[in-house]
Amino acid sequence: MTEQLTPVEIGRDRARFDGALKAEGAAPYAYDYPVEDPLYLWTVDSTIAKGRVAAIDASAAEATDGVVLVLTHDNAVRVSGDDLEYAVLQDPAVRFRGQVVAAVVATTPEVARAAAESVVVRYDQEPHSVTVRAEDLYRPEKVNAGFPTDTDTGDLDAAMASAAVTVDEGYVTARTHASPVEPHTTVATWTDADGFLVFESSQSAHGFRRVFSDVFEVPAERVRVIAPFVGGGFGSKGMPHAGAVVAMMAARALPGRPVKYAHTRRQMFRLVGYRPRAEQRVRLAADADGTLLGVGVDVVQESSVVKEYAEQSAMPARTMYAAPHRRTSHRLAALDVPVPSWMRAPGEAPGMFALESAMDELAHECGIDPIELRVLNEPAVDPDTGLPHSSRYLVRCLRAGADLFGWYHRDPRVRSRRQGPWLVGHGVAASTYPAYRQPNNTALVRFADGRYQVEIAAADIGTGAWTALNQIAADALGVPVDEVDLAIGDSALPVASVAGGSSGTASWGTAIVTAARQFREKFGSHPAEDDEVRADVPAPTVAEEFATHAHGAQFAEVHVHEDTGEIRVPRLYGVFDAGQVINPRTARSQLVGGMVMGMSMALHEDSVMDPALGHTANPDLADYHIPVNADVCDLRAEWLGIPDHRLNPMGSKGIGEIGITGTAAAIANAAFHATGVRVRELPITLDKFLG
Amino acid sequence: MRPFAYQRAADAPSAVAAVAADPRAVFLAGGTNLVDHLKLGVAAPSLVVDVSGLAVDEVEELPDGGLRIGAGTRNSDLAAHPLVRERYPLLSEALLSGASGQLRNVATTGGNLLQRTRCGYFRDTTVPCNKREPGSGCPALTGHNRYHAILGASRECVATHPSDMATALVALDATAVVLGVDGSRRVPVGELHRLPGDDPTRDTVLAHGDLITAVELPAPFGGRSRYRKVRDRASFAFALVSLAAAVRVRDGVIDDLRLVLGGVAHTPWRARHAEDALRGAAPTEGALRAAADAELLDAKALTGNAFKVPLARNALLSVLRDLTDIAPELEEDA
Numbered sequence A: 001m002t003e004q005l006t007p008v009e010i011g012r013d014r015a016r017f018d019g020a021l022k023a024e025g026a027a028p029y030a031y032d033y034p035v036e037d038p039l040y041l042w043t044v045d046s047t048i049a050k051g052r053v054a055a056i057d058a059s060a061a062e063a064t065d066g067v068v069l070v071l072t073h074d075n076a077v078r079v080s081g082d083d084l085e086y087a088v089l090q091d092p093a094v095r096f097r098g099q100v101v102a103a104v105v106a107t108t109p110e111v112a113r114a115a116a117e118s119v120v121v122r123y124d125q126e127p128h129s130v131t132v133r134a135e136d137l138y139r140p141e142k143v144n145a146g147f148p149t150d151t152d153t154g155d156l157d158a159a160m161a162s163a164a165v166t167v168d169e170g171y172v173t174a175r176t177h178a179s180p181v182e183p184h185t186t187v188a189t190w191t192d193a194d195g196f197l198v199f200e201s202s203q204s205a206h207g208f209r210r211v212f213s214d215v216f217e218v219p220a221e222r223v224r225v226i227a228p229f230v231g232g233g234f235g236s237k238g239m240p241h242a243g244a245v246v247a248m249m250a251a252r253a254l255p256g257r258p259v260k261y262a263h264t265r266r267q268m269f270r271l272v273g274y275r276p277r278a279e280q281r282v283r284l285a286a287d288a289d290g291t292l293l294g295v296g297v298d299v300v301q302e303s304s305v306v307k308e309y310a311e312q313s314a315m316p317a318r319t320m321y322a323a324p325h326r327r328t329s330h331r332l333a334a335l336d337v338p339v340p341s342w343m344r345a346p347g348e349a350p351g352m353f354a355l356e357s358a359m360d361e362l363a364h365e366c367g368i369d370p371i372e373l374r375v376l377n378e379p380a381v382d383p384d385t386g387l388p389h390s391s392r393y394l395v396r397c398l399r400a401g402a403d404l405f406g407w408y409h410r411d412p413r414v415r416s417r418r419q420g421p422w423l424v425g426h427g428v429a430a431s432t433y434p435a436y437r438q439p440n441n442t443a444l445v446r447f448a449d450g451r452y453q454v455e456i457a458a459a460d461i462g463t464g465a466w467t468a469l470n471q472i473a474a475d476a477l478g479v480p481v482d483e484v485d486l487a488i489g490d491s492a493l494p495v496a497s498v499a500g501g502s503s504g505t506a507s508w509g510t511a512i513v514t515a516a517r518q519f520r521e522k523f524g525s526h527p528a529e530d531d532e533v534r535a536d537v538p539a540p541t542v543a544e545e546f547a548t549h550a551h552g553a554q555f556a557e558v559h560v561h562e563d564t565g566e567i568r569v570p571r572l573y574g575v576f577d578a579g580q581v582i583n584p585r586t587a588r589s590q591l592v593g594g595m596v597m598g599m600s601m602a603l604h605e606d607s608v609m610d611p612a613l614g615h616t617a618n619p620d621l622a623d624y625h626i627p628v629n630a631d632v633c634d635l636r637a638e639w640l641g642i643p644d645h646r647l648n649p650m651g652s653k654g655i656g657e658i659g660i661t662g663t664a665a666a667i668a669n670a671a672f673h674a675t676g677v678r679v680r681e682l683p684i685t686l687d688k689f690l691g
Numbered sequence B: 001m002r003p004f005a006y007q008r009a010a011d012a013p014s015a016v017a018a019v020a021a022d023p024r025a026v027f028l029a030g031g032t033n034l035v036d037h038l039k040l041g042v043a044a045p046s047l048v049v050d051v052s053g054l055a056v057d058e059v060e061e062l063p064d065g066g067l068r069i070g071a072g073t074r075n076s077d078l079a080a081h082p083l084v085r086e087r088y089p090l091l092s093e094a095l096l097s098g099a100s101g102q103l104r105n106v107a108t109t110g111g112n113l114l115q116r117t118r119c120g121y122f123r124d125t126t127v128p129c130n131k132r133e134p135g136s137g138c139p140a141l142t143g144h145n146r147y148h149a150i151l152g153a154s155r156e157c158v159a160t161h162p163s164d165m166a167t168a169l170v171a172l173d174a175t176a177v178v179l180g181v182d183g184s185r186r187v188p189v190g191e192l193h194r195l196p197g198d199d200p201t202r203d204t205v206l207a208h209g210d211l212i213t214a215v216e217l218p219a220p221f222g223g224r225s226r227y228r229k230v231r232d233r234a235s236f237a238f239a240l241v242s243l244a245a246a247v248r249v250r251d252g253v254i255d256d257l258r259l260v261l262g263g264v265a266h267t268p269w270r271a272r273h274a275e276d277a278l279r280g281a282a283p284t285e286g287a288l289r290a291a292a293d294a295e296l297l298d299a300k301a302l303t304g305n306a307f308k309v310p311l312a313r314n315a316l317l318s319v320l321r322d323l324t325d326i327a328p329e330l331e332e333d334a
């Protein structure tokens, strides 16, 4: 049990404190920092997917007025470490189409681009492999976030063979890209202190500093990463990617000159990570009444030769429902494709599409209500670890959501309702995401000029951290919010973990509360000028005793046009258990944002691989669809608001990612209810309803 | 940086003369298509002649009851024009289904007609494309071809023409007024675009330097009309299949009709087979189906767009049923 804060500011609806700054354009993003005498970098990207650079003719570029440097694998500074993603411009090998093979630095962006386009690269091309083949599959040692690759309890095959009802189906999730509105940007300077100053679009100032320090073998204290405002990340800015390294290589070669580099939108489809395409075979074995006997998920996913990335897509099946026989596995194929990486709810987002679709299929097979099926299989303890839950309110979310949505009026028969030419269906799915808190967080509290300065290198990637952390600090110190001056987004501030894994607010907030409490213990309520406390937070131990997860339930109304297959989602409701909500306004925007992204995954996002060329054939936001306003209609997110005292002093659970989990299944399930057509491959486009 | 000269045209003849004199010159109107292509490197002109300032944005009534639309008329203004809304609602509907409000505020009638294909390979200068680089190949044949043609394509190019407005204009029997170096001539919009054949570089029958100065609509067709656009999201997406339909029923038979499909070919596709099958016929479910099937008999699907054949068929059927007031018979009962 963690000593809880008394919520005063916590739970209050507050507009973002940085809202006006952003609306006025006064909040500097990485590219906006005024720097002296900047240079601009443009990259030359490979036009083959596999092979070697045979020759680079940069004579035209070098002869261009304003060009100060052409970087190639011949002259780029050597980097250290065994992470091949950062080993850019180190050798002539080409490992995917769109890999950076050279870069031009010039006095204006226009000159840099024109010169880069004049560089002639000759390749020795080799045949590439960009689609998963069974014979290429291998078993990774572990999957993302350190989870085991495979699990096996009981005897799933036997359960499948003897069960009264089984589901055994394959589900496909598409390759998708986080494309935050602010492109990935690096503005780097090699300073006269023999170190780097980097303005960066980053979800983790300290995490980036660590990587940069390792890659360039520069002591961490001589690397400073500044990122107070970030225009979205969705995981793609959770760790540095190759572009940042290239910009810093240029800066290293041009001491004292800031080098500015922003990815183009097209480059964001290949250089900053993406969610890889995955196929999941889901097996469910159940008694005739729906009681689960077995749950199995086998994931086959594309990965890259440059760097392995295994989404933990079978994780949800390990924890969601009780069943004695359980087996999960993850297999990868290493392809000549761009490096996949984190994208909002890695593992849970694709995993919950497959599992929650299969649960709907089981409910249909058993002829029971999909909510009752889930209630029936609610586990007493976490099926994966055997630990009790710190709190688990899935059933309450399902029930509350059902009431809000009007679920119980639903006629369970498929194709039972229509409005004019539209077939109408209702679907439900569960949501889940782990409730994490990260180790390695330090906060500082100082009293100066009658105000409290609170410092921690947290990141606000548009989530509202500037506001929520201020509210937490106010309650921790027992003062109004406007007596707190918060500083975040700079590696010169005390160490903080990444804005990722929906762990930010819990992790940074705990550090702030710890520091504030120590401050009050030490200095009481009337501190003197410059009284200061810096507090490290001990690593959390709750996970040794409890399974910690957030849950939710999503309900979709889907209309499918019977002549054309056009699919619309007039209603999408979610009810979540996210512990204590710190700020309802910013929380709602996280949850509905997640749900829209889930709808996007369900209906739109599809990065189409051209197998012959070896790249994404629709790499811009005209061709790669996400929902527009007209697609998003009645959208609601609510929450139970029950604090989980075991997790952290706020009683909060993360809310950044849970909203995207389960949405695609709720929509697919509703589409099935509307039409009788079960779409098991995302996105659910109109062609899938045309016979 | 690709330097180019920029000229603001003083009048239409001098604009034509300037572009005709330089094989690498282009006209610039709203720029919503051309400027994208400049940025992508798809267009690399030596001279850009800006015609957006020419006073050709009037919509006037013609003595025969038709309408003359200046080529510079913005898509938003044209869609909202009272005479267009009253007499040619098909055109308003088509315009409003295209692009977004911001784009329509800038896009012009002439530019809209001459916008180029949205084929992703055409827009990516790092890959082959016969339309952009003759003889380099057509990756869409085996690649990403969801949006590509099912009718009238060639091995050289399977791209589609993207304009919603043009599809409606063909159904309205509109005529483009074209000024060339040899003077003015009239080109029916239905004959303006051409099939790719063995020269996909040419989208239209216009010669280099030809300037569209106006589009003329004949007196309204009468009857009932509908623009139906089927796309991958609720708004701001190009048509997978669209249909501009106008039908006149008299004494229980279809007196006359116009059916033009969009999103299925290198041109707006006048569905003549379907029209011929239905002209003079009583509108029955069987007749509609036979007409739709006749039109799509020669349809050829690519690897990723086979769904367009039933989609086009269903779009034809459902719109024609609506316009002729016949109730759908469920397929299962047929």
Ligand SMILES: Cc1cc2nc3c(=O)[nH]c(=O)nc-3n(C[C@H](O)[C@H](O)[C@H](O)COP(=O)(O)OP(=O)(O)OC[C@H]3O[C@@H](n4cnc5c(N)ncnc54)[C@H](O)[C@@H]3O)c2cc1C
Pocket: A622, B026, B027, B028, B029, B030, B031, B032, B033, B034, B035, B036, B051, B071, B097, B098, B099, B100, B103, B106, B107, B108, B109, B110, B111, B112, B113, B114, B115, B116, B162, B163, B164, B165, B210, B211, B212, B213, B236, B237, B238, B239
């Ligand atoms: C994101 C996006 C979505 C879109 N969605 C749709 C859609 O759903 N449906 C749809 O129909 N369109 C859509 N469009 C296309 C849009 O309608 C066209 O870009 C626009 O109509 C072009 O008009 P413009 O005046 O801007 O042309 P410009 O870009 O100025 O010119 C286009 C071409 O026409 C030539 N040209 C222009 N005027 C003349 C003239 N008078 N005589 C001879 N040549 C001329 C130019 O040289 C150029 O080659 C979309 C565009 C974008 C960017």
Ligand code: SF4
Pocket: B117, B119, B120, B121, B122, B128, B129, B130, B131, B132, B137, B138, B139, B140, B141, B156, B157, B158, B159, B200
């Ligand atoms: S379809 Fe036409 S435009 Fe597209 S790649 Fe082929 S040749 Fe080029």
